[in-house]
Amino acid sequence: MEGRSVVDEEFFARSTLAVARDLLGLVLVRESEEGVVAGRIVETEAYLHDDPAAHTFGGRSERNRAMFGPPGRAYVYFIYGMYYCLNCTTNESGVGEGVLVRALEPVAGVELMKRRRGTDDILNLCSGPGKLTIALGVDMDDYGVVLTSEDSALRLERPAQQQEFSVVEATRIGVSKAAALPHRFYVEGNPHVSKR
DNA sequence: AAACGGATGGGCT
DNA sequence: GCCCATCCGTTTG
Secondary structure, three states: OOOOOEOOHHHHOOOHHHHHHHOOOOEEEEEEOOEEEEEEEEEEEEEOOOOOOOOOOOOOOOOOHHHHOOOOEEEEEEEOOOEEEEEEEEOOOOOOEEEEEEEEEEEEOHHHHHHHHOOOOHHHOOOOHHHHHHHHOOOHHHOOOEOOOOOOOEEEEOOOOOOOOOEEEEOOOOOOOOOOOOOEEEEOOOOOOOOO
16 A cells, blocks of 8 residues: 555644645545545644634643644644544644645545434534534544554545535634634535534 | 533643 | 533423
8 A cells, every 4th residue: 555645744744724725535544443534624623823712722731742742743732521523733843834725625435424423414513513422433542643654553545536516614603712813624515514 | 594501621820 | 610512392472
């Protein structure tokens, strides 16, 4: 097997807003004993170091340590006592920025995703940050994992062929601080996006 | 179609 | 003790 399609660390070592936009259309691949699932990223949100809504705004802590580490790693956090959310770390080490993956269009392992989510509705499998981690089987065990290795059980790949799409820029969902910042990006017209 | 409340627990002041 | 980068079922208009 050649790992030609995996995204490299340089991709993530750029401006977080650029990464958030460019992640759209790329494919998140998840391998486990249960099987392989994959989804095309269709919605993201950027969280910058000087952003009151970011988990890193108050400085370093045990919880956010991955965000201050190298780019291209998974920053997973537990929220509302029930859900996990997945971020890709971005920019240079020490900056404290990342991109929340908010929605995927399922492209492989749909049956396994349905089983994990407890629904047959394709549009309800990965159309939200808490939903997609359930569909992928992502939890705190994935904290800090390298997303740029072809050997990783959670990794980011370029699709064999990329279809054209337009990117919509919008305000973020569920944040009370810095709510006016246009730091959410999604694929125009895609039905898997969490909210229009 | 929008608004609302409950579930449920960790993080941080 | 309060606040969450959420989701889902139920109620209300």
